[in-house]
Amino acid sequence: xxxxxxxxxxxxxxxxxxxxxxxxxxxxxxxxxxxxxxxxxxxxxxxxxxxxxxxxxxxxxxxxxxxxxxxxxxxxxxxxxxxxxxxxxxxxxxxxxxxxxxxxxxxxxxxxxxxxxxxxxxxxxxxxxxxxxxxxxxxxxxxxxxxxxxxxxxxxxxxxxxxxxxxxxxxxxxxxxxxxxxxxxxxxxxxxxxxxxxxxxxxxxxxxxxxxxxxxxxxxxxxxxxxxxxxxxxxxxxxxxxxxxxxxxxxxxxxx
Numbered sequence: 001x002x003x004x005x006x007x008x009x010x011x012x013x014x015x016x017x018x019x020x021x022x023x024x025x026x027x028x029x030x031x032x033x034x035x036x037x038x039x040x041x042x043x044x045x046x047x048x049x050x051x052x053x054x055x056x057x058x059x060x061x062x063x064x065x066x067x068x069x070x071x072x073x074x075x076x077x078x079x080x081x082x083x084x085x086x087x088x089x090x091x092x093x094x095x096x097x098x099x100x101x102x103x104x105x106x107x108x109x110x111x112x113x114x115x116x117x118x119x120x121x122x123x124x125x126x127x128x129x130x131x132x133x134x135x136x137x138x139x140x141x142x143x144x145x146x147x148x149x150x151x152x153x154x155x156x157x158x159x160x161x162x163x164x165x166x167x168x169x170x171x172x173x174x175x176x177x178x179x180x181x182x183x184x185x186x187x188x189x190x191x192x193x194x195x196x197x198x199x200x201x202x203x204x205x206x207x208x209x210x211x212x213x214x215x216x217x218x219x220x221x222x223x224x225x226x227x228x229x230x231x232x233x234x235x236x237x238x239x240x241x242x243x244x245x246x247x248x249x250x251x252x253x254x255x256x
């Protein structure tokens with residue numbers, strides 16, 4: 001898929017070279033790496049190597065997004081994983097919203113991933129349900145990002161292509177059947193109030209995955225785009241604890 005428009009300033013892929021522990025970050029639908037920038041910067045401060053790829057059709061123009069499939073989005077995240085796997089000895093993956101859905105798909109394909117974190121991962125979007133079998137309109141107006149904190153600006157589009165919504169729906173529909181086969185250690189993060197993705201999505205993921213190591217935390221002061229909201233530092237702290245716990249287990253296992 002070839003994009004025709006330039007990347008919006010601030011929406012670019014970012015990479016921070018650190019230690020042998022890599023953390024791959026995925027933004028959500030109509031978002032950009034900017035939405036996980038704070039998380040990435042803070043994790044880099046802890047010394048981790050961090051990569052947040054810009055998914056195709058995102059951060060340019062909604063006409064580019066119209067020509068993308070969810071396979072394009074997954075391929076971009078997969079390429080990011082392969083890059084980090086070459087740079088680092090251990091890789092973790094964190095995904096926000098649709099990025100969380102893609103993260104589950106990635107963990108299903110690559111069980112050697114050391115751990116995953118989903119933040120308000122999307123398996124259903126009630127607001128889009130009526131569009132499932134619709135062919136019009138070609139574009140829909142995009143509302144304000146669902147962020148509780150005041151004065152936060154997220155780079156996004158003012159219109160969303162119907163074709164892209166259908167791709168998102170197809171991705172979400174194909175994901176639940178993968179969950180029982182996922183055994184990767186997982187940290188599930190959900191906002192108690194989310195006006196985009198019902199928090200029950202995360203509870204369902206937590207219940208259905210077959211990971212021996214799994215945890216569920218609830219954010220009480222953030223909405224859907226939690227990676228940019230009031231609890232973003234809490235997310236970082238929980239991710240760091242999760243990563244360190246998995247690394248400690250790995251170290252103990254190697255020495256036993």
